[in-house]
Amino acid sequence: MNKLLFSALLLSLLASGAARSEEVGSVDTVFKLFGPDHKIVVEAFDDPDVQNVTCYLSRAKTGGIKGGLGLAEDTSDAAISCQQVGPITLTDKIKNGKQTGSVVFQKRTSLVFKRLQVVRFYDAKRNALVYMSYSDRVVEGSPKNALSAVPIIPWTTQHE
Template sequence: MLHKRPNNRLIGLALALSLPLFTAACGAKDDNVGGFTNDLTGNEIKVTALRDPQLPQVTCYFGSFDRSLLDRLGKGNWFENPSNTAIDCHQTSPIDATTLATLPKNAEVFSKGSSLFFKSIALRRIVDVPNQSIVYVSYSRELVAASAKLGMSVVPVTFLVPPAPVAAPAPAAAPAPNAKP
């Protein structure tokens, strides 16, 4: 009985087409705010709003570059987007001091694949309690050679502190007794 070997090219193509769907399903929820094309080949700048899953009072706006099909065909390197990113984060509602103190001091908040093979753009939160700040760093991560391209945004944390009690006014001095001449 003859066994036919599967066509490796077809298997590779099926994996290549299904991997972006798989990584999209596993990624954190993000909201596309907008985008625009920036050249004649259709390359696009995308702006995405990301809420910190452990600290929803902070929203980060993440700008990334998405290569067009025409650019991919013309320049090769079909399965990869550039590592360049821009980020800006801000506090959208009050943060409790105890919440800030209980957060992990250094944690990955978001990661999104930017290549078919082992390249991703990540967002990391670093909590600086003494300076009442949260630092968000966006960077590219690769299996072998990581990129030095990064973006950083600092969110100053303002706490809602109850006002100090107002001191009661001092009692008025008693009038001096009437002296007789």
């Protein structure tokens, strides 16, 4: 039981440094007589370390009685699209980042053991930020993943 509590505490501490999302909308995929329907949720979040990059994430959300109570485990299905929405300036920390990437977003997708993550990489050769979404568990993750690249381009504003 102590390992379970420790794992839950560790997951919540890890998630605290990542970005928060805002729900943009959702569509129902399966009608459930009791509890909420299964759905696909679209959320937006801003990269917490890179100003003017916004990512849109669509993910499966399990409904039914367990889903309504927060006890269901969501599937590992997700898609991501990230865009530059203004001028981007990268810090040296990002430019010299590790090859394993930096976690910029996490969302719990089961009661304790499973989460959806978005990791950012910097591709110096192509001057682009690369965002990968994937799902993991304490014991075993999923190979399902999605990718989005944001080429860093000069940003100009037009004056009238």
